[in-house]
Amino acid sequence: MSTKKTNSARRSENEGGAATGSGGGVSRRRLIGGAGAAGAAGLVLGAAGGAGGYAATRDDAPTALTTLGSAEEMFHGKHQAGITSPLQARGHLIAFDLAPGAGRKEAAALMRRWSAVAERLMAGRPSGDGAGHDTGVALDAGPSSLTVTFGFGRTFFDRTDLVARRPAGLDPLPAFSSDRLDAKRSNGDLWVQIGSDDALVAFHALRAVQKEAGAAARVRWQMNGFNRTPGATARPMTARNLMGQVDGTGNPKPEDSDFEQRIFVQAGGPEEHAWLQGGSYAVVRRIRMLLDDWEKLTVERQEHVIGRRKADGAPLSGGTETTKMDLDKAGPDGKLLIPDNAHARISTPEKNGGAAMLRRPFSYHDGIADDGTPDAGLLFICWQADPFRGFVPVQRKLDRGDALSPFVRHEASGLFAVPGGMAPGEYVGQRLLES
Amino acid sequence: MSTKKTNSARRSENEGGAATGSGGGVSRRRLIGGAGAAGAAGLVLGAAGGAGGYAATRDDAPTALTTLGSAEEMFHGKHQAGITSPLQARGHLIAFDLAPGAGRKEAAALMRRWSAVAERLMAGRPSGDGAGHDTGVALDAGPSSLTVTFGFGRTFFDRTDLVARRPAGLDPLPAFSSDRLDAKRSNGDLWVQIGSDDALVAFHALRAVQKEAGAAARVRWQMNGFNRTPGATARPMTARNLMGQVDGTGNPKPEDSDFEQRIFVQAGGPEEHAWLQGGSYAVVRRIRMLLDDWEKLTVERQEHVIGRRKADGAPLSGGTETTKMDLDKAGPDGKLLIPDNAHARISTPEKNGGAAMLRRPFSYHDGIADDGTPDAGLLFICWQADPFRGFVPVQRKLDRGDALSPFVRHEASGLFAVPGGMAPGEYVGQRLLES
Numbered sequence: 001m002s003t004k005k006t007n008s009a010r011r012s013e014n015e016g017g018a019a020t021g022s023g024g025g026v027s028r029r030r031l032i033g034g035a036g037a038a039g040a041a042g043l044v045l046g047a048a049g050g051a052g053g054y055a056a057t058r059d060d061a062p063t064a065l066t067t068l069g070s071a072e073e074m075f076h077g078k079h080q081a082g083i084t085s086p087l088q089a090r091g092h093l094i095a096f097d098l099a100p101g102a103g104r105k106e107a108a109a110l111m112r113r114w115s116a117v118a119e120r121l122m123a124g125r126p127s128g129d130g131a132g133h134d135t136g137v138a139l140d141a142g143p144s145s146l147t148v149t150f151g152f153g154r155t156f157f158d159r160t161d162l163v164a165r166r167p168a169g170l171d172p173l174p175a176f177s178s179d180r181l182d183a184k185r186s187n188g189d190l191w192v193q194i195g196s197d198d199a200l201v202a203f204h205a206l207r208a209v210q211k212e213a214g215a216a217a218r219v220r221w222q223m224n225g226f227n228r229t230p231g232a233t234a235r236p237m238t239a240r241n242l243m244g245q246v247d248g249t250g251n252p253k254p255e256d257s258d259f260e261q262r263i264f265v266q267a268g269g270p271e272e273h274a275w276l277q278g279g280s281y282a283v284v285r286r287i288r289m290l291l292d293d294w295e296k297l298t299v300e301r302q303e304h305v306i307g308r309r310k311a312d313g314a315p316l317s318g319g320t321e322t323t324k325m326d327l328d329k330a331g332p333d334g335k336l337l338i339p340d341n342a343h344a345r346i347s348t349p350e351k352n353g354g355a356a357m358l359r360r361p362f363s364y365h366d367g368i369a370d371d372g373t374p375d376a377g378l379l380f381i382c383w384q385a386d387p388f389r390g391f392v393p394v395q396r397k398l399d400r401g402d403a404l405s406p407f408v409r410h411e412a413s414g415l416f417a418v419p420g421g422m423a424p425g426e427y428v429g430q431r432l433l434e435s
Numbered sequence: 436m437s438t439k440k441t442n443s444a445r446r447s448e449n450e451g452g453a454a455t456g457s458g459g460g461v462s463r464r465r466l467i468g469g470a471g472a473a474g475a476a477g478l479v480l481g482a483a484g485g486a487g488g489y490a491a492t493r494d495d496a497p498t499a500l501t502t503l504g505s506a507e508e509m510f511h512g513k514h515q516a517g518i519t520s521p522l523q524a525r526g527h528l529i530a531f532d533l534a535p536g537a538g539r540k541e542a543a544a545l546m547r548r549w550s551a552v553a554e555r556l557m558a559g560r561p562s563g564d565g566a567g568h569d570t571g572v573a574l575d576a577g578p579s580s581l582t583v584t585f586g587f588g589r590t591f592f593d594r595t596d597l598v599a600r601r602p603a604g605l606d607p608l609p610a611f612s613s614d615r616l617d618a619k620r621s622n623g624d625l626w627v628q629i630g631s632d633d634a635l636v637a638f639h640a641l642r643a644v645q646k647e648a649g650a651a652a653r654v655r656w657q658m659n660g661f662n663r664t665p666g667a668t669a670r671p672m673t674a675r676n677l678m679g680q681v682d683g684t685g686n687p688k689p690e691d692s693d694f695e696q697r698i699f700v701q702a703g704g705p706e707e708h709a710w711l712q713g714g715s716y717a718v719v720r721r722i723r724m725l726l727d728d729w730e731k732l733t734v735e736r737q738e739h740v741i742g743r744r745k746a747d748g749a750p751l752s753g754g755t756e757t758t759k760m761d762l763d764k765a766g767p768d769g770k771l772l773i774p775d776n777a778h779a780r781i782s783t784p785e786k787n788g789g790a791a792m793l794r795r796p797f798s799y800h801d802g803i804a805d806d807g808t809p810d811a812g813l814l815f816i817c818w819q820a821d822p823f824r825g826f827v828p829v830q831r832k833l834d835r836g837d838a839l840s841p842f843v844r845h846e847a848s849g850l851f852a853v854p855g856g857m858a859p860g861e862y863v864g865q866r867l868l869e870s
Contacts, residue, residue: 068666089524089634089664133734135726136679136745141667198667199524200675203800203811207726222803229524229664231503232576232633240635244571291570291642299568310571365638366801368657376638 068197068230069142075119077421078278079264080428082149083360083383084254087239088195090202091225091362093284093379094209095153095188095414096217104160107190108433110216111150114192115427117208118148127208138204144197148205150428151191151282151416159189165432167273169265169281169386170417176399178410185286185412188220193282193381195362197230221412223286225362225379238313238321242363242376243294243407245306246313249321250348252356262356264420265385275431278420280383283357283391286364286412289377294407305403307342315344327351341403347394357382357390377408387415503632503665504577510554512856513713514699515863517584518795518818519689522674523630525637526660526797528719528814529644530588530623530849531652539595543868545651546585549627550862552643553583562643573639579632583640585863586626586717586851594624600867602708604700604716604821605852611834613845620721620847623655628717628816630797632665656847658721660797660814673748673756677798677811678729678842680741681748684756685783687791697791699855700820710866713855715818718792718826721799721847724812729842740838742777750779762786776838782829792817792825812843822850 073081098107117127124143126134157166192209196202210219227239241247252259260266265276294302299310307325308315316337317326327345329337338345349356362379369375384390398405419429508516533542552562559578561569592601627644631637645654662674676682687694695701700711729737734745742760743750751772752761762780764772773780784791795818800811819825833840854864 068664069668090661134679135730136734137675137677139675139679139746140672141663142669144664144667198664199661200663200677200798201667203677203798207730207809211730219803219807224800224802226525226634228576228635229503229579229633231666232579232636233504234577237575240572240574242572242635242638244569244574295570295642295646299571311574363635363638365659367659368654372654374642 069144070124071145071197072124072143073122073145073147075122075422076424079280079421080149080418081122081421082147082193082195083263083280083358083418085145085147085195087227087360087362088145088147088202089197089227089229090195090199091227091379092192092194092202092206092222093225093362093381094192094194094206094222095220096190096192096213097220098156098159098189098217099215102159102216104162104433106216107156107160108427108430110190110213111429111433112427113212113214114148114150114209115422117212118150118205118428121205121208122146122148127204127211135204135207137207138198138201141198141201144201146196146201146205147194148209149193149282149418151193151418152429152432153188153191153414153416155187156189160433162432165272165275165435167269167276167417169388170415171388173283173387173413173415174392174396176395176410178399178405178408179413180409180411182412185221185223187414190217191282191284191414191416223364223379223412224366225364227362239361241361241378242289242291242365243302244310245302246308246310246321247361247378248359249308249313250344252358258356262385262390263358263383275429275435276417276419280385280418281387281390282414282416282418283380283382283384283387284412284414284416285378285380285410287378287380288375288409288411290407290409291374291376304339305343305407307338307344316342325350339403341401343398343402343404346397346402352394352397353389355390355393357384357394383418504579505559506580506632507559507578508557508580508582510557510857511859514715514856515584515853516557516856517582517628517630518698518715518793518853520580520582520630522662522795522797523580523582523637524632524662524664525630525634526662526814527627527629527637527641527657528660528797528816529627529629529641529657530655531625531627531648532655533591533594533624533652534650537594537651539597539868541651542591542595543862543865545625545648546864546868547862548647548649549583549585549644550857552647553585553640553863556640556643557581557583562639562646570639570642572642573633573636576633576636579636581631581636581640582629583644584628584717584853586628586853587864587867588623588626588849588851590622591624595868597867600707600710600870602704602711602852604823605850606823608718608822608848608850609827609831611830611845613834613840613843614848615844615846617847620656620658622849625652626717626719626849626851658799658814658847659801660799662797674796676796676813677724677726677800678737679745680737681743681745681756682796682813683794684743684748685779687793693791697820697825698793698818710864710870711852711854715820715853716822716825717849717851717853718815718817718819718822719847719849719851720813720815720845722813722815723810723844723846725842725844726809726811739774740778740842742773742779751777760785774838776836778833778837778839781832781837787829787832790825790828792819792829794818818853 073085120128122143154170157163194202194205238246238248252262263280265279267277303310303316313321315323315325317329325338325348327338331337359382361381364379365376367375382391422428508520555563557578589605592598629637629640673681673683687697698715700714702712738745738751748756750758750760752764760773760779760783762773766772795816797814799814802810804810817826857863
């Protein structure tokens, strides 16, 4: 009944900040239209009237407007959604600790509930009867590219008596000299990343995930973020962060020959870690931007800190945003055009043994902090097959000599192993929890 | 040079939660397209390359995507923008107090600076050189329906020695028994409401407004909010709040014969208040929703609290969302279908001497409060020609017997006189400050 088609237009044309296809080369998106969507939207709460909006109005609704709401990310696939999915306008990060007394059995039941609700919500359906009725907050809207992504923290393996199957990739991150980490907002047994192009759809999913946690897990921390709204720019643009910098230019791309092996855990590792094949590691850092200080710099000074032009992200060595940096090029005065301590120079894979990670962040802004400065910055999230060959070496170098350091402060940190995608009928982490 | 056209399609078709036209019947929106827009976008920071995206790509960009970013609200007009403008996806509220020692002269200079920057930003131009360079955060995007709206609180008139010209509409709101107001997040000398369909454009405007305050005013409080993203629903829908309720059904509409006189201050008042003609009063309430409690109710119980169906907002007396409530209709058991204490019954203009206000809220969600409950709810903003004939009588009645009361908590409150729109060359409040 459902009319499904591949959404090759809106999402891929509209977002430049993250990769737009799954590494497996299969599009995992579809658009809902026609009767199938009416069924999905109208099903909620058994409404007879206003909720069945899609079918009643699909002919007179502006096509592209329908597109934003009806764009759907696939729950099933080789990898979990929310890793190579285009950046969404709104995001929630939430970490849980298993409740006292909860162990592997309760964790497995929780992952089964969470998987079921994520699958339903990502398809634009109500959250179901698992732990009560749907809150109705997402009524009228389509899934709006909702993704719900699940990960396990280091402590999860202690709590579930699965230490023998904990991969070395979950070893604690080293301390960095510029860290000012708040332990209460760091790590956690379980991590959920929610993203959607509609803020109410994202909030709806957040509440559903919290509710399904039931007595099995307690919220440890929760953060909100955002990105540009699809359509705010007239053509695909790499994202900007709250410093005004183009951010994400050097990201690995799905069409790179080594994309899959850099970002996702490959087959062939030790048997006890086979459960993570097709998965990835997320490093999450709440990076406060000291905007009052940053904004005092001239644009020229800011560009020297970054090593790229503010207006278009082009390297100071010339060209356009996508031109390769010429790290040796000097100006008429003999000085390097991209300074020695420029952020872009220090973090480039070229200078880090090819260390690559897929950055897929949200900006955050939680109003004004107690000291009167903006509580704003980046919910930095990077994805890699091995955090000790992705995030860690780059951050070590940045920690030693990045010109950007005086303007940022790492306030929280998390490291999570994110299982691969699920086959129909499978729940997230089943291969770990039922083996 | 600039190709301007009336945007009668996207905005009015897409939003139902607030009125979509100015009361004066003149559309105050336009779409940027072609060379004029390229000038606006490309001007920023004098960028030669990537910033001039509109002109370079207008032929290959998807039309509707361009529309969201390029939709522009007019700074000049009969009324300030942001009152009858369609709800935007992202909003910031910020209140300032004049700095110690600052008086009428400093206030006038500040309003002149703020007006200039608001006009530039609403047209998609950089913030200018008033107090430093543009932060660049809005680069690449169009104005995305940005509005910046300014108001004066009661204390402003003391600080500027203008008490004789303070209207009675700024008398303190009465205390309500359900108030749990935080004085530090209430009121203020000056209030600015920022809205945009793009979160980075809104943040950019917020920082520009803060920067232009300079030494003249200090931030008193600041709050962030959101609404549905345009296109998340397939047809015009009244907004939903975080309780999942359709919210805004009974709003006055610009086509109502008495819309102008209910919402905007009319000519013919005392001469000393003539400066407010064409203006309005904003009542701002931060209304926390006790969602953990609310979500425990069955949908049926929630509907009895509200008096309307959750799925589509139709009154429990029958019909569709826009059907008039039948307040006397009883069910087979003889009980009123819309209970005596139902929120919709108590707040209906019919039961409040026709008291009407234009509700134009943002939802808010600031993560999890110290007590573990969601710090979420409604940044309720209502507009009326006289708050003591709009908000106050309705809130008094709600305060006495609203079934919704146990599920909400008013945590902050503000009342602001919002001057009318500006003629070109005029700044906001000039008629007050230079008389």
